[in-house]
Amino acid sequence: MKKLVNHPSDVVHEMLEGIALQAPNVVILGDENVLIRRDIPEPPSRPVALISGGGSGHEPAHAGYVGAGMLSAAVCGEVFTSPPTSAVLAAIRATAGPKGALLIVKNYTGDRLNFGLAAELARAEGIPVEVVTVADDVALRGHAERSQRRGIAGTVLIHKIAGAAAARGATLEVVAAVARDAVANLGTMGVALDGCTLPGVAQSSFTLADDEIELGLGIHGEKGVERSAPLPANELTEALLVNVLDELAITRGERVALLVNGLGATPQMELAIVLRAACASLTRRELRVERAWAGTFLSALNMPGCSISLMRVDDGKLALLDAATEAHAWPGKGCLNRTVRLDTSGVQREDHAAPVLDAAGTERATRIKAALDAVAQALTDNESRLTELDAQAGDGDLGASMRRAADAMNATPMHALATAPDALSSLGVSLHKAIAGSSGPFYATALLRASRHLQGSAQPAAQEWAQALRGAIDAISELGGAKAGDRTMLDALIPASDAFESALKQGLDAQRAWAEAVTAAEHGAQATAHMLPRVGRASYLGARAVGSPDAGAVAVVCWLAALRPHVGK
Known part of the structure; x- marks a missing residue:
């Protein structure tokens, strides 16, 4: 598989250098594959540090979300591989002050183990640390308890909400509570149109025929929970939404934020079509879509496909989603345009009755x-x-x-x-x-x-x-x-x-x-x-x-x- 890389073993640190060159507000932490905020205050005045990460290959997550108002540090492992405990601990030491640090962890075994051990080691050093685990993949709801499900694209919304809470000066306990509440009201489901290919690997993780799609996939090239025939965008969007809505028990009159996420090889055109279909479906259900985004926020290398995330929101969550951030990959407020077409009926030439032919x-x-x-x-x-x-x-x-x-x-x-x-x-x-x-x-x-x-x-x-x-x-x-x-x-x-x-x-x-x-x-x-x-x-x-x-x-x-x-x- 052709790739724009030098050597597979160098992709992560070379990628981080390329990201840092584009973002003057971040810097690489020594020899670690860790990106941190350049403008972190002196320890006594630091807010709660917000740290996330995991295997690379999900760009712009997580390095793209480092900046005031979101993450203090992103800890990047090798491609689709959890970062080592030592890198997580280095990030905690470099960014946490007396208020401590919150670790946001996607629910994968390697991430839980390495971030969890780093938290314990940091606590032993006197640094207050809380861990919030995101398990938003509703595709597994018929196969596993919520605590055993994967963390996928909805994690980005947790970064934003928790980061805004920390930027306000909230305590570690409050920031953690805000993040956990957001996680409890979050659900995501994805679909793959084909597999993805790791650097240095000749074949993709799995291959789909032209008449197949994979529903309920993870973000590391693993297969989904169901293989089916391709569906038009409207029908496929509906299938994903139904699972999320059922899991969250969202009912008529509630307010939601919508995130349509590309998996790395999906054109913005197709993501916009999915967002359009999702907004129409939610409106038919008499739900209020308060914020909506479509783009590539947490990818799976070059996988074609998308995921749909819904979060139940209130005024408090909306204020946190809207808060300013310097993270260069955050797309902005996501305010929905309620009138997308200009009414030209008043400026059209007057219609004339069709002539009757002899x-x-x-x-x-x-x-x-x-x-x-x-x-x-x-x-x-x-x-x-x-x-x-x-x-x-x-x-x-x-x-x-x-x-x-x-x-x-x-x-x-x-x-x-x-x-x-x-x-x-x-x-x-x-x-x-x-x-x-x-x-x-x-x-x-x-x-x-x-x-x-x-x-x-x-x-x-x-x-x-x-x-x-x-x-x-x-x-x-x-x-x-x-x-x-x-x-x-x-x-x-x-x-x-x-x-x-x-x-x-x-x-x-x-x-x-x-x-x-x-x-x-x-x-x-x-x-x-x-x-x-x-x-x-x-x-x-x-x-x-x-x-x-x-x-x-x-x-x-x-x-x-x-x-x-x-x-x-």
């Missing part, structure tokens, strides 16, 4: 609608093919874009298709809204230009259509700067237009002339496989793009061919 208009609209339906079906059928071709030289989004174009065509109302110019204009407006990326502007511009060429002709002749097609091609070339031979959609459109015009001049009827156009477009699209891309995203690849036809040109062939039975009718 018999001739209905007949034309019916024929045009049948042609559009055929094009939409062809683009839908070729979505995966276009995606694969586009991925070889671009970003792989053309298949999805053409599918959205198909949806827009299917949604075009009959009254917008009464004449050819109306149909082209309406479709141009729809496509520029429906299609992202470059395809939307290109097709919309082409259709609007063609519509203008046909203005005043409700049922154009074949020669008029040929002129409109030529105008559409000119519009695309002007907009994008491409020309024949640049490996773009024009390399299918230009030969198609030439062939259509030539066949009409030779006296062929519209349908046979269009057949010539389709054949020419097919040859043009195939020829792009040997062309060097000169414009667009594929041009960045240069010669690496050669070997497969341009996806945009192939898409042109798809809709030209789909129109063939309808031309001339």
Whole structure:
């Protein structure tokens, strides 16, 4: 497995040096893999020290949460391995004053043993120490008592609440009580889409097939409690939430904080979708989501997946969550935006009633609608093919874009298709809204230009259509700067237009002339496989793009061919 590391045995201390370089408020404690606050006061005036840690590989936890208002120190073991007792004791000695220290420990055997022994050794030296154990994994509720469950992402919320309490100057007993109360009102459940890979290890901790996900996993690459088929984000979010809500016995009218945590390889896009689904589900249950965050807060190296944490909150907990902190990985207050969409109903142009078509208009609209339906079906059928071709030289989004174009065509109302110019204009407006990326502007511009060429002709002749097609091609070339031979959609459109015009001049009827156009477009699209891309995203690849036809040109062939039975009718 490829990794950006030097040597597996050096990853932790090199990582800590990299973290410290980005955070002027922290410093590495001597030769220990311990990160502490640089601005710790002299011992007599120190607040309760807050210390956490565990195996590395969970970044930004725990080193990212060191700073005023959160942790005083993070003790970092080797990857997925508890830190030694000596490192924990060194952290206690370096940060604790007369008020003592609170150790926040995730409920894993190695962490409990090493942090627990360090606490005893520190007490023997006269340092007051309390230990709070986080066991928030509700996935194990049917298999183990709460005291035996794992500590996972909800631990970050405990860091924040306890850290804020300590920063207020509370006693060790009070800080520990606040932390334990937060733990008692906290639950988390996660899902993995695949395993993770440790530095220096060739294979991942476990492997999931394309049709499998792992529910209720831990954070060290261990398997979950149930393997199931993949679910849409809404359904998967619901499955995780139900377990947390049931465990905490949260009922209608209660207030909660929500944490959607990425496990290391989950895009922010997907985490935001999960947060959206979770907020919607909680709102349907008449729960008040007071704070919400989505991001990677406690990872499992490069594991794809997420966890959802809920904490029952009151005004006191919210004040602690909102308190200022210098920890660079804490995301901020997490206040929820209750109105996410601007109401534009007052600024939209006044809607007009759809015109009633006469018999001739209905007949034309019916024929045009049948042609559009055929094009939409062809683009839908070729979505995966276009995606694969586009991925070889671009970003792989053309298949999805053409599918959205198909949806827009299917949604075009009959009254917008009464004449050819109306149909082209309406479709141009729809496509520029429906299609992202470059395809939307290109097709919309082409259709609007063609519509203008046909203005005043409700049922154009074949020669008029040929002129409109030529105008559409000119519009695309002007907009994008491409020309024949640049490996773009024009390399299918230009030969198609030439062939259509030539066949009409030779006296062929519209349908046979269009057949010539389709054949020419097919040859043009195939020829792009040997062309060097000169414009667009594929041009960045240069010669690496050669070997497969341009996806945009192939898409042109798809809709030209789909129109063939309808031309001339």
